[in-house]
Amino acid sequence: MKKALITGITGQDGSYLSELLLEKGYTVHGIVRRSSSFNRSRIEHLIQDSDIYGEKLFLHYGDLTDSSALNRIIEKTAPDEVYNLAAQSHVGISFKVPEYTCDVDAIGVVRLLDALRETGMAGISRFYQASTSELFGSSPPPQSLDTPFKPRSPYAAAKLCAHWMVVNYREGYNMHASSGILFNHESPRRGENFVTRKIAKEAARIKKGLSNRLSLGNLDAKRDWGHAKDYVRAMHLMLQQPKPDDYIIATGEMFSVRDFLEEAFGYLQLDWHDYVVSDPRYMRPTEVDALCGDSSKARKVLGWKPEINFASLVREMIDAEMARLN
Secondary structure (H helix, E strand, C coil), X not given: CCEEEEECCCCHHHHHHHHHHHHCCCEEXXXXXXXXXXXXXXXXXXXXXXXXXXXXXXXXXXXXXXXHHHHHHHHHHCCCEEEECCCCCCHHHHCCCHHHHHHHHHHHHHHHHHHHHHCCCCCCCEEEEEEEHHHCCCCCCCECCCCCCCCCCHHHHHXXXXXXXXXXXXXXXXXXXXXXXXXCEECCCCCCCCHHHHHHHHHHHHHCCCCCCEEECCCCCEECCEEHHHHHHHHHHHCCCCCCCEEEECCCCCEEHHHHHHHHHHHXXXXXXXXXXXXXHHCCCCCCCECCECCHHHHHHHCCCXXXXXXXXXXHHHHHHHHHHC
């Protein structure tokens, strides 16, 4: 019976990964931060479904800024697999809190890797690091593992530090540590301050007559958008390989924010031009114009490929928002 430890278990990816691992018979341990607001809505159904999964989901208070807590949790759980999904993950917000972003997204990963080393689990636990397509920044698409990294935000710079630290620990301490350079992946569980969820939520409100305006930033930004449920499958596959490595996870298709608007509003039989306005408050000091990933290595080595296309993703997000309003 395998045991997995997930940081960021209450997030979008953490919830889908928990479902996947529980279905495969894993015992899942998750690290949650103490907060005055009870933010476990994405995994509440898993907590309640003890009749289905049995007593196989356990939560532990901790934080990537707290080395002692990480050491204690790793010693207590002795996980076969560790998935580091915790981060300050919003690119725009990273410009406002760059120090905190670096502390969590860069130094936090070092704390976690070193906790595995200090507890003697470095040669036992397999480690997954959630890397990001933002590493490529201004490098033109399509981006592959040979594309130069050119980060354009504090978030991307911090994640790049973490990416190289994983390589360092893999080579220096013979750790089974892999990084997944995941391109944008969305779902109905996406945070409300991310552009895709913001569009889906407001389009549904407009359709219901509850709103008449949607303010956005750069409509020309182009991204490779996939479904989070597809991408957590890739995370798991990476840790089943005999040797650790780095992989790009992407659909290989690129769409602009305008395309997302067209798909979302069109599905609701609305014209987005009637409601969307450009707001300079949402413009970033440095923009990433276009990201589109080459996932050929993951497809060949892992046998992975996305199953949910762009249109289906957008419509699922719209359906979820309409259901919430109903």
